[in-house]
Amino acid sequence: MSLSASIRFARPGFQLSVDVEAEAGRTLVLVGPNGAGKSTTIGCISGSVAFDDGWIRAGARVLDDTSTGEHIPIESRRTGVVFQDYLLFPHLSVLDNVAFGPRSSGMSTRESRGRAHEWLDRFGIADLAGRRPPSLSGGQAQRVALARALASEPDILLLDEPLSALDVEVRDETRAELAEHLADYGGVTIVVTHSRDDVLALADDVIVLENGSVVQRGAPADLTRVPATAYVRRLMA
């Protein structure tokens, strides 16, 4: 399965025009300065932001097509999202946060909790199962948010600045672990970041966005070797 998107989005003072091709089993990193349109792009892919013109396809499935008016609602898109601040449901235990997706797909409470336990085990955080999200450290919350997104078995996984909320000391370790989990994941992954370290550690492919347009595409090494703009040169230096 692959993701193919062509998105045109205009608001007063902001225009976004981006085409995205992403392969299953690979990680695409969207990088760019603040306000470049990175989060809007993944908002469009997740279905939470409506765009003006274009289409989004996941394999043979049309998620959006403005020319035919097709639009698959968020809950049916099979798109997992990890936000910058993780947004774990504060009133549910860690286990029930992770079980939320399986439960929503029609599993019984017991089955979905069993599934959630497997994910927590795989992430090495089974001991957190009974905890409430507000009591977790940033690194723990990040792992739970990723486990929760993966537990609903999405075709597409979207990570919006997944490491920027973490303290520097735990960021490297969490990033390395994230890279391992993403390598195990079989679907399309898109990571939004403005960090060079994230690009180098996570990306198979990179798209650089500036002011709502793509300024460069390639592998991380291409960006270092032939930076297309001053921003890219500074980013990879």
Next chain:
Amino acid sequence: MAVLGLPLVALIVRAPWAQLPELLGRTETIAALLLSLGTSALATIVSVILGVPLAVVLARSASWPAIPRRLMRALVTVPLVLPPVVGGVALLLLLGRRGLIGEWLNAWWGVSIPFTTSAVMIAQVFVAMPFLVLAVEGALRSSDRRFEVVAATLGASRFTVFRRITLPLVAPAVAAGALLTFTRSLGEFGATITFAGSFPGVTQTLPIATYLELQRDPNAAIALSLLLMGVAVIVLVSLRDRWVPGVTA
């Protein structure tokens, strides 16, 4: 502070403490207390059932045209600023024997609402429900809607999102609003006596009984006042840590 506190001090100083058990043990008192507690509890339940969906609609109305949006907000706020007696008169004109709807209720079903226990409860809902609506609406507005987006990406239908995410996140506000609704219902006087009258055991609630006793037996009135104050204090204490933005604002 003196203006606010001294009347309560007077109430406590002048209370006929020795006679209190006898005064509060009277059958009329107990009947009035039970009637008040029962109708207020019912009014609170009805307010939650009707008020929570209304709060959701209000909180999500940002994208509506200005006129219906403001009109709806005004309608919710009116009972807060309207003198309760006027509310009672309005309810009579709607549901009374000759009222807009009351006439038909009477003609078709033989139902007459004024001066019944139902009327007591309707008056309380009219006067007190806005407290709940505004508390819940405030909480909904300030809660992070991205939680709902995350829940949807995990495959939850809109109803599941509402039931498992939206509602639990504002549950403290629903509880605080319900408690305020309950106390406001318990203290309700003007709309009740206008729309429901004062029949002992049927529509004579505790505040109405207190007012009537004041002319007959002042000590009994003081005892009833203490009882009402006691309930208010209990509510205040239980609300202490749950004061939500929508209520105070």
